[in-house]
Amino acid sequence: MHVHRTDRITVIGGGFAGLTAAITAAEAGARVTVHEAHHTLGGRARTAEGPYRTNEGPHALYSGGPHWSWLRARDLVGPLATLPPLEAARFRLRHRGALRRTPPLAMLKLLRRGAGRAPVGTDFLGWATGVAGEEAARAAAHYAAVALFHHDPGSLSAAFVQERLRRATRLPPEAHYPRGGWGGLIDRMAARARDLGVRVETRSRVDTLPTDSPVVVATSLESARRLLGDPALTWPSGRTVLVDLAVRTRRGDAFVVSDLDAPGWLERFTAQDPSLAPAGEQLIQGQIPVAPHESRADGIRRAEELLDLGFPGWRERLTWRREAVANGRTGAVDPPGSDWRDRPAVDRGDGVHLAGDRTAAPGVLSEVSFNSARTAVSLALGRRGLDLDHAGG
CATH class of the missing domain: 3.50.50.60 (FAD/NAD(P)-binding domain)
Incomplete structure (x- = not known):
């Protein structure tokens, strides 16, 4: 002592x-x-x-x-970066392989107060399926990955995932830059x-x-x-493939591409803060959670699928790129x-x-x-x- x-x-x-x-x-x-x-x-x-x-x-x-x-x-x-309304309208979701503007209607059931407080002792997918059906439950779990960095959010405590899902979808948004x-x-x-x-x-x-x-x-x-x-x-924590790249500016690029088919998230950070890249270029940062048996290449492949949907022609516009794997550095998962x-x-x-x-x-x-x-x-x-x-x- x-x-x-x-x-x-x-x-x-x-x-x-x-x-x-x-x-x-x-x-x-x-x-x-x-x-x-x-x-x-x-x-x-x-x-x-x-x-x-x-x-x-x-x-x-x-x-x-x-x-x-x-x-x-x-x-x-x-000072905080301010997202112009036009950019905020470019929030996109991948669902059933296509880019959409709105989530599945049944997924919204999980955000309503009437859904109740999720239990600690049950996995999120099982609990959420009982509330909104399996497809909506999986979509919600995958969306929550933006605040979880985990390859299988549905397997985690329902209470843990619900708190992060509600915080990540709250209006007005809690996220500031x-x-x-x-x-x-x-x-x-x-x-x-x-x-x-x-x-x-x-x-x-x-x-x-x-x-x-x-x-x-x-x-x-x-x-x-x-x-x-x-x-x-x-x-326990997550394992995530991080993909950063810059592309020449092009009108119509998405602001965010959130994957509802699997955990994954891309965000164009220069939408709210142009100072993050040289003039005429856009900085995109992505995180793709990967399972223990998956490789870095698996995560990069899924990131590129999202890039193809949200940033057409990005390969021809590419000016800089970097990839990394984050092991156990993404916070606790319960x-x-x-x-x-x-x-x-x-x-x-x-x-x-x-x-x-x-x-x-x-x-x-x-x-x-x-x-x-x-x-x-x-x-x-x-x-x-x-x-x-x-x-x-």
């Missing part, structure tokens, strides 16, 4: 969770040091320097969670942390936990498992019979706390990182007033 000075906190990892923890601790009066192994801060929230300002996969900032008001109160959100990509948000958070006296050390890989202060480990779950030597730090409380606990004992998007914290997408980071700091400092157990989920 170590004796820790609770006026100091060490944060390992300088991504969204780590910076949230650092700012929270510094605002509470603690002396904070952040260690980031990479040469820049941001983790998966980094934005490429350009000329194609891509994030690591499609990124949006949902406005329905507690992180939104927290960021706004500190003027950290920054910081102008210039998420890198600007990270830069503002880093500046706020430094203004509060946080010591930020980049290219600083930590192999041994400090013993003189509480620690917030805000890394991927895989990195945390190695650092803590704790094989129990596991939880199997039937489990919810966020069953994931790896924030409090690891002996002054060590965990933060990130696969921890025991409520929320959708980056909200899990935010909530776990705030909870980690509250426990580390003994400030129960910061606890977020009352938050949604």
Whole structure:
């Protein structure tokens, strides 16, 4: 058992969770040091320097969670990109192999209040089939992949998928886009942390936990498992093929192509933020969840099928392209019979706390990182007033 000075906190990892923890601790009066192994801060929230300002996969900032008001109160959100109405009308869905403007009518039954609260212990496909029929249930599960990054959303907990489906389809939309990509948000958070006296050390890989202060480990779950030597730090996640490309501008290109026949999503990010690509070019980012037995080529093939539908002639217009596979970096997914409380606990004992998007914290997408980071700091400092157990989920 170590004796820790609770006026100091060490944060390992300088991504969204780590910076949230650092700012929270510094605002509470603690002396904070952040260690980031990479040469820049941001983790998966980094934005490429350009000329194609891509994030690591499609990124949006949902406005329905507690992180939104927290960021706004500190003027950290920054300017938001605005989607012109004409572009918003170019939202397309692939269903039965064809591009459509509207979802199957039966799918809308799953979005109505009358559908009721989905159970935790049942898989989404089984529950949703009982409400709207199997075809609509599969379409809804595939649509929800935009907030799940999983190859088989229908196999997951019905309650887990329903929450994300409702958040992803809410009107007006919850999804917002910081102008210039998420890198600007990270830069503002880093500046706020430094203004509060946080010591930020980049290219600083930590192999041994400090013993003189509480620690917030805000890394991927895989990195945390190695650092803590704790094989129990596991939880299911997704595996996704990321396809980024730029094409010369052409009138009539889709804004979004959402696949209802299989999980998959393409989005033309320059529709709302032209600064992400050179003049006369459009930046498209796609995510295609793939099963463990599927290959990178399988994901690319499905992405190209969507591109053929939503962006005719894209091959002849192509100016830049990049592909990658994201393993276990797409947030937690909850199997039937489990919810966020069953994931790896924030409090690891002996002054060590965990933060990130696969921890025991409520929320959708980056909200899990935010909530776990705030909870980690509250426990580390003994400030129960910061606890977020009352938050949604």
